[in-house]
Amino acid sequence: MIIKNTDTIDLIFTEIYKSKNILSSPTTACDKHFTFECVRRYLDISRHLNRRWPYTIRYLQSIYGDDILTNVFEQIDTTGSTYRNLNDAACGIFFNNTAKNSNIDFELLLYEDFRNGKARSSAYTTKQPLERSTLIPYDLDSIYTTLMFYGRAYAPSALYVNLILEPGKTYRVNE
Amino acid sequence: MDINSISLGVSGDINKLKQFIYLHTSTNSVYRGAPIKHFSLGVRPWDRLENSIIDFCATADFTISVHPVDINFSGVIDMAELANLKKIVDTLPVSYIEEDIGIWRNGNLFLGAHQTNPPLNKKSLQTTIINAKMVKHFLELPILLENPPVYSEFGCIPFWDFYLELCIQSGCSMAFDIGHYLGYCKSKDLAFAIPDAKHEIWRLIKTLHISGIKSWMWNSIPVWLDQHSDPFNIELMEAFKPTISQAYNTENILLEMEGSSIEVERSNIDLVKKSLAEVSENDNKKH
Numbered sequence: 074m075i076i077k078n079t080d081t082i083d084l085i086f087t088e089i090y091k092s093k094n095i096l097s098s099p100t101t102a103c104d105k106h107f108t109f110e111c112v113r114r115y116l117d118i119s120r121h122l123n124r125r126w127p128y129t130i131r132y133l134q135s136i137y138g139d140d141i142l143t144n145v146f147e148q149i150d151t152t153g154s155t156y157r158n159l160n161d162a163a164c165g166i167f168f169n170n171t172a173k174n175s176n177i178d179f180e181l182l183l184y185e186d187f188r189n190g191k192a193r194s195s196a197y198t199t200k201q202p203l204e205r206s207t208l209i210p211y212d213l214d215s216i217y218t219t220l221m222f223y224g225r226a227y228a229p230s231a232l233y234v235n236l237i238l239e240p241g242k243t244y245r246v247n248e
Numbered sequence: 249m250d251i252n253s254i255s256l257g258v259s260g261d262i263n264k265l266k267q268f269i270y271l272h273t274s275t276n277s278v279y280r281g282a283p284i285k286h287f288s289l290g291v292r293p294w295d296r297l298e299n300s301i302i303d304f305c306a307t308a309d310f311t312i313s314v315h316p317v318d319i320n321f322s323g324v325i326d327m328a329e330l331a332n333l334k335k336i337v338d339t340l341p342v343s344y345i346e347e348d349i350g351i352w353r354n355g356n357l358f359l360g361a362h363q364t365n366p367p368l369n370k371k372s373l374q375t376t377i378i379n380a381k382m383v384k385h386f387l388e389l390p391i392l393l394e395n396p397p398v399y400s401e402f403g404c405i406p407f408w409d410f411y412l413e414l415c416i417q418s419g420c421s422m423a424f425d426i427g428h429y430l431g432y433c434k435s436k437d438l439a440f441a442i443p444d445a446k447h448e449i450w451r452l453i454k455t456l457h458i459s460g461i462k463s464w465m466w467n468s469i470p471v472w473l474d475q476h477s478d479p480f481n482i483e484l485m486e487a488f489k490p491t492i493s494q495a496y497n498t499e500n501i502l503l504e505m506e507g508s509s510i511e512v513e514r515s516n517i518d519l520v521k522k523s524l525a526e527v528s529e530n531d532n533k534k535h
Contacts, residue, residue: 078404082322082351082366082375085402089364103400105469106435110400113473114362149362154355162357 076107089114090150092143115146121163125191128220129181133171135233144170177211177238180245181220184213198244211238254492256520257286257455257502258513259315262297264506265289269304278510282517285310286500288346292358293318293332302339311343311500313392313455318358319383321393322366322376323351334387343499345389346423346455348396349376349414361474365396368403368410380418392454394423397474398432407432408443415452422449423502424495425457426487427474434463434470440487445494453495458488458520459504460512477507480516488520489527 076085088094094111097104119142123130133141145166149159156162172179187197197213216238223232258268258279268287271277287310305312316333319325337345350365352358366372376393384391393414395407403410407429415422433440443449460478464471480488492501503520505513 076402078367078402079369079371080367080402082364082372085367086351086354086364099467102437102469105467106400106471109466109469109471113399117361149357150354154357156357158358159360159362 087150090147092147095143095146114149115142117159118142118146118149118163121160122167125160125164126182126185128217128224129185131224131228132181132220132233132236133178135230137174141167141170177216180211180213181216184217188217196245215239254498254524255283255285255311255500256517257288257311257313257500258284259288259290259502259504260506261290262295262301265301269301269308272310278514278517282521284517286313286502287311288313288315288502288504289340290315290317290506291333291336292316293329293336295336297336297339305340308341312340313344313346314340314342315346317347317352317363319347319379320351320353321347321349321379321383322372323353325379325383326353330383330386337387337389342389344392344421344454345383345387346392346394348394348425348428349380350396363396365398365401366403368401368405368407370405372403373405373410373414376414377417380414380420384418384420390454391418391420392423393418393420394457395425395428395432397425397428398435399471401432401435408447408449412447412449412452415449421452421454423455423457424453424491424498425459426491427457427459427461427484430461430463430484430487431472431474434472437469442491442494450494451497453497454499455502456488456491456495456498456500457502457504458484460484460508460516476504477509477512479508479512480519485519485523489523492524493527493531 076088089111091111092115094108095115097108099105099108122142122145145163148166149162152166153159153162156165168179168182171182183192184197186192216236219236258264260268265287268279271279272284274280289312291314293316314337318329318333348363350363352363366376380391380393393411395411405413411422414420430440458480460475460480461484462473462475462478463481463483492498501520503513503516505516508516
């Protein structure tokens with residue numbers, strides 16, 4: 074921890090969202106309290122993400138590790154300032170970060186939203202759509218069922234890593 | 249102080265105010281038999297009040313304060329949003345504005361549980377004084393500056409010196425949150441201790457806030473979380489009793505119970521009433 078007693082609130086606010094603080098092992102009481110402050114906020118961000126995408130998060134975390142959560146935490150004091158509330162900030166940053174990875178990752182986030190009645194810009198169906206539709210190259214319904222099956226049992230990472238994502242018959246209907 | 253004359257208050261958003269208006273006059277409500285004569289309204293700059301609420305409040309038999317949760321007293325204040333808040337505040341018979349110091353917003357982002365307390369140093373003292381004076385002048389209402397929840401504290405100015413200086417220099421009063429102060433004490437590894445009766449801060453404390461907290465040990469240090477929905481616990485009530493004995497100038501005791509069940513509200517109100525009776529009895533014995 075590098076905070077001095079004379080530092081400003083802005084500097085402290087920025088320092089709180091540095092992931093090195095949650096990964097450190099403080100020894101003094103003062104440092105421990107600051108670590109708790111950071112951990113408390115990190116867990117809050119993690120809670121927002123896990124409530125929104127409970128099954129997809131476990132899959133993504135198993136594939137990419139904890140970085141996917143700490144990357145969101147580290148952006149709260151910067152990118153986060155453009156959002157209205159913490160839930161929007163956490164989920165918005167996470168979605169945009171995930172969109173930079175493979176297509177299937179953010180399709181899974183969209184599909185979990187769809188399954189939970191929170192469709193964003195796309196809707197999905199298992200019936201052959203009539204027009205203006207795109208066949209996407211994975212069977213999201215089967216994959217999501219697998220993620221639910223694994224997630225409810227708190228499956229180990231190794232099981233997620235070995236998953237084979239098969240092409241199938243789930244369609245995205247452009248609105 | 250005359251404990252029996254002190255009023256209790258509850259807090260919440262516009263929906264809670266509507267519920268309060270209904271329950272306040274209902275014969276079988278949780279508030280029946282309790283001297284609840286104050287409501288602390290949480291409003292956001294974009295909120296709008298229905299005319300029926302405004303009309304009711306104009307002649308209500310309870311006092312009203314406003315707790316905005318958007319004013320960065322220790323940071324940068326958005327003047328456009330402050331102007332929007334003034335429009336809402338001006339429609340109600342508001343006695344005072346109460347707001348935790350520190351920062352509530354980071355740009356557009358409402359920090360909520362990530363609200364950040366200022367380090368107790370000269371820089372944040374000066375910033376908070378300047379902002380408090382400006383807001384008081386702008387809103388044309390008394391301002392009660394509240395000690396925010398503290399999980400980690402920096403700065404070298406002792407807590408009570410900081411708040412006394414802040415109130416005197418800004419011309420504002422203090423809303424003393426007992427749970428938040430308990431949290432401050434934990435963050436500094438101090439036992440709960442309040443100033444003696446002669447300390448000037450007691451003249452400036454106009455309301456006492458009390459709300460649920462969760463306390464436990466984490467990595468060998470005492471930690472806590474501000475949990476308004478939780479029932480008031482023993483630690484909190486033991487801190488409340490000596491505080492209410494000293495706070496001779498307080499106008500009300502605000503029970504912040506957002507999100508709690510009716511049963512928890514009822515139990516909290518009973519606990520506070522019982523503690524007030526106990527303090528009153530002890531005071532009588534002393535005299």
